[in-house]
Amino acid sequence: MTWDQGLHGAVVSLDAPAAGGVTRELTYLEAIRDGMRFMMRQDPAVVLMGEDIGVYGGAFKVTQGLIDEFGADRVIDTPMAELAMIYAAIGLSFQGIRPVVEMQFADFISTGFDAIVQFAATNHYRWGQPVPMTIRAPGAGGLRAGPFHSQSNEAWFVHTPGLKVVAPSTPADARGLLISAIRDPNPVIYYETKYLYRSLKGPVPDGDQAVPIGQAALRRTGEELALITYGAMVQECLNAAATLEREGHSVEVLDLRTLKPLDEAAILASARKTGKVLIVHEANRTCGVGSEVAALIAAGAFEYLDGPISRLAGPDTPVPYSPPLEDVHRPAAQAILRAARDLLAY
Amino acid sequence: MELTDNLLREAHYWMRLTRALDDRGTFLHKQSRIIGGFFSQIGHEAISVAAAMTLERDDVCAPMHRDLGAYLVRGMHPRRILAQFLGRATGVSGGRDANMHGMGDMSLGIIGFISHLPASIGVTAGVAQAFKLKGEPRVALAFFGDGGASQGLAHETLNWAAVFQLPVVFICENNQYAYSTPLTRQMRIEHIADRAAGYGMPGLVVDGNDFGAVYQATYEAVARARAGGGPTLIEGKTMRMRGHAIHDNMAYVPPELLATWSARDPLVRLELLLRERGLLTNTSLEELRTRIEHELDEAQAFAEASPYPEGSSVTERVYAQ
Numbered sequence: 001m002t003w004d005q006g007l008h009g010a011v012v013s014l015d016a017p018a019a020g021g022v023t024r025e026l027t028y029l030e031a032i033r034d035g036m037r038f039m040m041r042q043d044p045a046v047v048l049m050g051e052d053i054g055v056y057g058g059a060f061k062v063t064q065g066l067i068d069e070f071g072a073d074r075v076i077d078t079p080m081a082e083l084a085m086i087y088a089a090i091g092l093s094f095q096g097i098r099p100v101v102e103m104q105f106a107d108f109i110s111t112g113f114d115a116i117v118q119f120a121a122t123n124h125y126r127w128g129q130p131v132p133m134t135i136r137a138p139g140a141g142g143l144r145a146g147p148f149h150s151q152s153n154e155a156w157f158v159h160t161p162g163l164k165v166v167a168p169s170t171p172a173d174a175r176g177l178l179i180s181a182i183r184d185p186n187p188v189i190y191y192e193t194k195y196l197y198r199s200l201k202g203p204v205p206d207g208d209q210a211v212p213i214g215q216a217a218l219r220r221t222g223e224e225l226a227l228i229t230y231g232a233m234v235q236e237c238l239n240a241a242a243t244l245e246r247e248g249h250s251v252e253v254l255d256l257r258t259l260k261p262l263d264e265a266a267i268l269a270s271a272r273k274t275g276k277v278l279i280v281h282e283a284n285r286t287c288g289v290g291s292e293v294a295a296l297i298a299a300g301a302f303e304y305l306d307g308p309i310s311r312l313a314g315p316d317t318p319v320p321y322s323p324p325l326e327d328v329h330r331p332a333a334q335a336i337l338r339a340a341r342d343l344l345a346y
Numbered sequence: 347m348e349l350t351d352n353l354l355r356e357a358h359y360w361m362r363l364t365r366a367l368d369d370r371g372t373f374l375h376k377q378s379r380i381i382g383g384f385f386s387q388i389g390h391e392a393i394s395v396a397a398a399m400t401l402e403r404d405d406v407c408a409p410m411h412r413d414l415g416a417y418l419v420r421g422m423h424p425r426r427i428l429a430q431f432l433g434r435a436t437g438v439s440g441g442r443d444a445n446m447h448g449m450g451d452m453s454l455g456i457i458g459f460i461s462h463l464p465a466s467i468g469v470t471a472g473v474a475q476a477f478k479l480k481g482e483p484r485v486a487l488a489f490f491g492d493g494g495a496s497q498g499l500a501h502e503t504l505n506w507a508a509v510f511q512l513p514v515v516f517i518c519e520n521n522q523y524a525y526s527t528p529l530t531r532q533m534r535i536e537h538i539a540d541r542a543a544g545y546g547m548p549g550l551v552v553d554g555n556d557f558g559a560v561y562q563a564t565y566e567a568v569a570r571a572r573a574g575g576g577p578t579l580i581e582g583k584t585m586r587m588r589g590h591a592i593h594d595n596m597a598y599v600p601p602e603l604l605a606t607w608s609a610r611d612p613l614v615r616l617e618l619l620l621r622e623r624g625l626l627t628n629t630s631l632e633e634l635r636t637r638i639e640h641e642l643d644e645a646q647a648f649a650e651a652s653p654y655p656e657g658s659s660v661t662e663r664v665y666a667q
Contacts, residue, residue, distance in 0.1 A: 083498065087467075087472060088468060089472060090468075091470060097476050127450040128439075
C-alpha cells in the first residue's frame with residue numbers, strides 16, 4: 001500500500017483525444033512511469049535518482065520495475081540527502097547525463113533548495129553551462145497526508161529565473177510533459193499530483209509524443225466565464241463547469257499545464273473572450289501562480305473584463321490533516337461552484 | 347611521487363603568476379578600476395596550484411575564490427580573469443557574475459562556484475558519479491574550506507561520495523577563518539580530516555603551505571580515485587593572509603598569528619627549495635617576475651580594451667536554448 005491508495009472513490013476516466021496513433025488507457029501514475037521508460041529506452045544518458053526508487057519502486061511505486069529493465073546504474077537508490085542529490089544531479093548533467101531526480105514528496109524539495117535556486121537556476125546565465133535536469137515533485141493534497149506531505153510549493157520555483165515548472169493534469173500530459181522536461185536543456189521542476197496517481201485514467205498516445213513546455217490547453221470552451229487552473233484542480237473545474245452548464249452557463253476551463261513560462265497568449269485569449277475569470281489552485285493564495293495570472297490579465301485584458309479577476313486558492317495556512325480542515329483548505333467543485341456563481345452574477 | 351626539478355619549476359611559475367595576478371587585482375581595486383569586491387588568495391598559492399597540478403587534462407576541478415592558482419593551472423588565461431574582474435563582455439561570465447564567482451568553463455574542466463559554500467563539492471561529486479557511470483578513468487577534485495565544512499552539505503556530500511565510492515578528491519583549505527569566525531567557533535576538533543573516518547574514507551592532514559606535501563598527498567589520492575579506490579579528504583592547513591574580501595581589515599586576527607604564518611609563506615618556501623636545488627638565482631627570479639609582469643600587462647590591456655556587455659542584453663542567457 002502507498003499513501004494514496006484506498007482514499008479515492010471511483011476512478012475517473014477521460015475520453016479519448018482526437019490525436020491519431022496508438023493510444024493506451026493508463027493511470028496518471030502509469031503514464032509518468034511510461035514516460036520515464038520511453039525516455040530511458042530512447043536515450044541511454046537518462047538516469048533516475050532518488051530515495052527508495054530502485055528495488056522498492058518508489059514510495060508511490062512510480063518507478064516500479066524500472067530497475068529490472070535498466071539496472072541499478074540507471075535507477076539509483078540514494079542516501080537520504082536531497083541537497084547532495086540535486087547537487088550531484090547538476091554535476092551529472094555537466095557530463096552529458098540527463099538526471100531525473102525523484103523527491104519522495106514535493107514537500108522535501110526544500111531540503112534541496114540551494115542546489116535548485118542558487119546553482120542550477122543561475123548557472124547558464126552566469127557561465128553558460130546548461131543544467132539539463134528534471135526534478136519530479138509529487139505534490140498537492142487531498143490525501144489526508146498532513147502538512148509535510150501535501151504541499152503545493154510550486155510558486156517558490158515559478159519565482160526563480162532560470163527554472164521551468166510544469167504541472168500536468170492528465171495522463172497524456174504527464175507522459176508528454178515528462179518527455180519534454182527530460183529533453184529540455186534547462187532545469188525543470190515537474191509537479192506531479194499524487195491525488196491523480198490512481199484516481200485518474202486516460203488515453204495516452206504511444207511513442208514520441210512530447211507535450212511542449214509553455215503551452216496551456218483549453219479543456220472546455222465557453223463564453224461567460226473562464227476557469228484558469230492546473231493540476232488536480234482541472235478535474236474539479238471541469239466538474240464545476242459541467243454543473244454550471246446544466247444551469248445554463250457557458251464556462252471554459254483553461255489548463256495552464258506549464259507554470260513557468262506561463263502561456264500568456266492563451267490566458268489573455270480566455271480572459272478577453274469570456275470577460276470573467278476565476279483562477280483556481282490548491283497552493284496558498286498569496287503570491288501564488290494565480291497572482292501572476294491575475295496581474296497578466298489586469299495588464300493585458302483590462303478593457304475586456306466584465307467582473308473582478310477572482311481567485312480561489314488554498315488559504316495561507318499549512319495544509320491541515322484532519323478531513324474537515326483539509327476539505328475546507330483544498331478547493332473542490334462545490335467551492336468552485338460558489339465562487340463561479342458569484343462571478344457569473346456580478 | 348618524486349618532486350622533479352621540472353615539476354618544481356612549473357609549480358614556481360604558476361605560484362608566482364598566481365601571486366602576481368592577485369597583486370594586480372588588489373592594485374586595480376585600489377585604483378577603483380575593479381568595482382565591487384575583490385578576494386585575495388595570498389597564502390593559498392601552494393595548495394591551489396599543487397592540487398590542480400595533480401590532475402590530467404580530462405579531469406575536472408571546482409576551485410573557490412581563493413584558488414586562483416587552480417584556475418590558472420587548468421588553463422584559464424589571465425586575460426579572461428582580469429576581464430571578469432572588470433565586468434567586461436570578454437570575462438569568463440560575460441559580466442554576469444562577480445569577481446571570482448561563476449568562473450566556470452567545462453572545456454577547461456572548471457566548475458564555477460557560487461557563494462553558497464561548499465556547493466561545488468556536491469556538484470563535483472556528481473561529475474565524479476558521471477565518470478563512474480560511464481566507466482571513464484577520470485577524477486574530479488573539489489575545494490572547500492573550514493567554514494564550508496560546517497554546512498550540512500559537507501556531510502551529505504562526503505557521505506554520498508563514500509557510499510558510491512566516487513572518483514573524487516576533496517581538498518579542505520583550512521585557512522583559520524571563515525570571514526571573521528575562527529576555527530574555535532566552527533568545531534571542537536583539531537582536524538577536519540578526522541571526520542573522514544566517519545564516512546569511511548581516508549583523511550589526511552597536510553601542511554597546506556608546502557607545495558610538495560600537498561602535491562604528494564593529492565597525487566596519491568587522485569591515483570587511488572582513478573584506480574577505483576574511492577574518495578579521499580585532504581585537509582591543508584594554511585592561513586588567509588588578507589581579509590575575507592578587500593574591504594575587511596581583519597582586525598580580529600591576532601598579529602602574532604599572522605606573523606607565524608608569514609614565516610611560512612608558501613612561495614618563499616618553494617623558492618628556498620628551488621635555490622637549494624640550484625634551480626633558482628636572484629637573476630632568474632627577476633627574469634621570471636619581469637616575464638610575468640609583461641604577461642599581466644598584456645592581459646590587463648586586453649581586459650581594459652574589452653567592451654562592457656550591452657545593458658540591453660540583461661535578459662539574455664537566462665535559459666539554454
